[in-house]
Amino acid sequence: MVNIGIENYEVKQLDLSKGRAAQIHLETIISQGNETEKHVFDEAGKVVQMNSSYYIRFQETYESGVIPVTVKIDPSGIVTLTRKGETTTRMRFDKGERFETLYHTPQGEVKIETMTKNMQISYTDEPFSGRVYIEYDLFLGKEKLGDYKLQLLFTI
Incomplete structure (x- = not known):
């Protein structure tokens, strides 16, 4: 297992320039006040x-x-998550860093910020797989909207 924050990791035996099918598992846990939501996706x-x-x-x-x-997943360790639907977000994460972004809704744009508290990225060979784990706070201005935990697992 290799942590991207420690060294640049490239898959030598696989040509991923055209892409390869992968199984994706995404878990998001959102804590807002006394309420917690969990979302799980298992997708191709x-x-x-x-x-x-x-x-x-x-x-x-x-x-x-x-x-x-x-x-x-950038080789420097920065992770960017983009969702494009009725609402569009493009959030960036880097441990200990705060990033501002726009949350696009049908009613207009809202400025939000992410503050990454913890982040781990690792890869494994045979089969090539990866894990991205991010803990972050989400802010609207000075107001904290919640604590978020995101875990993404992928396997080719």
Whole structure:
């Protein structure tokens, strides 16, 4: 297992430039006040490597439809999560860092911020798989909206 924060990791035996089918498991735990929600997605997706970054693409399936999701893992350890649906978000994560972004809704744009408290990225060979774990706070202005935990597992 290799942690991306320690060294640049590339899959030598696999050509991921055109992408490979992958099984995706995503868990998100949201704590707001005294309430906690858990969302779990097990989806088919794709892993692509471009310019030393990995892109994990899949769709979250809901009763009301699907939302395309892309997770970009940069070799420097920055993770970008993009969801494009009726509402669109593009959140960035880097341990100990705060990032501002726009949350696009049908009613307009809202400025939100992520503050990454903990982040771990690791890869394993044979079969190639990865794990991204992020703990972060979400803010609307100075107001904290909640504590979030996100775990993404992917296997080719």
